[in-house]
Amino acid sequence: MNKQKFPFFIDTHAHLADESFAKDLEGIIRRAREAGVQNIVVVAETASQWARASEIRRLYPPMHLVLGIHPHEADRYGSDVLLDRLKTLMNDAAALYKPAGIGETGLDYYKRLSDPLNQRKLFLTHINKAHELSLPIVIHCRQAYADSYPYPRRQ
Numbered sequence: 784m785n786k787q788k789f790p791f792f793i794d795t796h797a798h799l800a801d802e803s804f805a806k807d808l809e810g811i812i813r814r815a816r817e818a819g820v821q822n823i824v825v826v827a828e829t830a831s832q833w834a835r836a837s838e839i840r841r842l843y844p845p846m847h848l849v850l851g852i853h854p855h856e857a858d859r860y861g862s863d864v865l866l867d868r869l870k871t872l873m874n875d876a877a878a879l880y881k882p883a884g885i886g887e888t889g890l891d892y893y894k895r896l897s898d899p900l901n902q903r904k905l906f907l908t909h910i911n912k913a914h915e916l917s918l919p920i921v922i923h924c925r926q927a928y929a930d931s932y933p934y935p936r937r938q
Contacts, residue, residue, distance in 0.1 A: 793822045796887075796921070800827045800836035812843050822846065826921060828853035828887045830872055837880040847883035849921050850876050851909055854891045854902040861901030866908050873912050885913040886921025893926040903930065 794815065798804070804811055815823065826849045827836035833850050840846040852860060852869065860869050876882070888909035890902050913920040924931040 790819065791821045792819050793824070794820050795824050796826055797823050798828065799823070799825050799839050800832035808839070824849055824883065826887050827851070829856055830869070830876075833876050833880060848880055849884040849886050850880065850882045851886040851888045851921065852905055853887050854889050854905065854923055855894065855896040857897035857901040857905040859897075860905050860908075861898065866904060869905075869908060870912065877912075877916050877918075882918065884919045884921055885909050885916065887923045888920065889923035890927035890931050891923060891925040892930075899927075899930075902927075906931075 799808060799811070812823070822845050823843075824847045825836045825839055827833045828851060830852065836848055836850070840848050850873070860866055873885075886909065888906050890899070890906060891897075892899060909920060912918075922931065
């Protein structure tokens, strides 16, 4: 029988694949475990972070992986051609990295680092992919509640 210390914690949203954590990643994870964190959901918010997040999951189990594109990056994927390319990338990543969810995606009208129309297109792409892969979705919403929920209908 597995004897676990209670209470224990699950960090449901950690951006450990971000470059800013690279120098002390082992220490960060060790301190989290010492504090009772037994599982971490690693959220990779750019395509360039997906492989790194998968490697972190492999090196420091147990962890779960969530793959997506943050709404701040939406202008980089706003055209239909790029969105089609992203769908292919997400299919490949789902097969290769076996994520537990899709995201972080959504809408951010507070900072407006990407055009709202491009954010909505990207959000809908993620929603459709989550449905297709039968995976939950991690939603980022900041000052965009009316457009985020109910989230755009799947197409």
